[in-house]
Amino acid sequence: VSKLVWEKKKSKFHATSAIFTPRDIAAAIQRKATYNFDKLLYVVDNSQSDHFSALFSILKLLDYKWFSTLRHIKFGRVLGMSSRRGDMVFLSDILDEAKHRALEKIRSSPTTKVTKEMEEVADVLGVSAVLINDMKSRRRNDYTFKWERAVQDKGDSGIVLQYSHARLANLQRNCGVTLDLNCDLSALLEPEALYLVQHLAKFDGAILEAYESLEPCVLVQYLFSLSHLVGRANKVLVVKNQDKAVAQARLLLFHCAKNILSCGMKILSLKPLERM
Structure with a gap:
């Protein structure tokens, strides 16, 4: 094979290619x-x-x-990775460290509501933090890993996405309004409501772009934007103790936002939390 390529293409390959390429050729054919x-x-x-x-x-x-159906999906390397056990890091070390740091944040937070399932919630938050930190940038780029950035509870992180989802779930449980999928949406007139509706309509496009480019960061950035818009809308579009028509329209909007956020997180292998 090497002779055939040398004669036809007049190119040279690295020693590693000379060793592994014949095996990979056989594997591809098989x-x-x-x-x-x-x-x-x-x-x-x-x-x-x-x-x-x-x-x-x-x-x-x-x-x-x-041969044209074969494609190399390139990705960059993670720099600066370290744990409490030393410089050599295994996946179990990363997930244990992420869970440990998430648990510390939960215990120190004055807004913590979960007590019985605190360990399980911390485990989910740790995994979410690591996954989103890895997928929020273009896959070909090297990046420097920083624990503080991965487990931050502000800005763009996996923990923030989980917080947004849990907050929407809490709103639906405690708003005092019954969800009506056929309610009148004409009451949604505020800019915050319209921006959120427009962004929800872009979900299919984000999924398609992520699929075609094989870039998870496209979906991650969409979810970050959704989380920000939900946060702004939540401050303005009060549901509890409002006129019934207005409350039902707003609740349905937040219900749709929760469903989209949940779907996007599951596609990225995250388990959406109902309580935090």
Whole structure:
């Protein structure tokens, strides 16, 4: 194979490519025969770009027409990772550390309402913090990991998304209004309501863009914007003790926002919390 590529393309490959490419060629052929895939995605960091370029070129030269369905999904590296156990970090260390820090924040917060399930909530918050911190930037970019940024409860973070969802769930439980999916929405006249409605309508577009670009950050940034708009609307669009028609319209709007937020979080592998 190496001789064929050298003669036809007059190119050189790194030593790692010379070692691994024949095996990867066989694996790609076997996967096509077994699964007849529409696309084959290799999710490997940026440093392997030359290797996959060589692999795809060889398959093309070997006249496998489906070589164009193969794609290298590149991602950057995480810099500055450390834990209480030392410099060598495993996934269990990261999740344990995230849970520990989230639990500390819960215990020290004057607004904490969860007591019985505090450990479970801290575990969910820790996972959410790590996942969102990793997915909020373009996947090809290296980034420096900072614990304080990942577990922050202000700005753009996984914990903030969880807080927004739990707050919407709490509003629905305690507003004193029955949800009516067929209520009159003409009462939604405030700019905060209209901005929120417009953003909710963009959810399908955000999902499609994230899918086509294979960039989770597109959906993450959409959810951050949704969280900010919900926060602003929550200050203006009071539901409790309002005229029934107005209260029902506002409740339905917040109900839709909660559903979209929940759906987006689940797509990103987060478990939306009902209480915090």
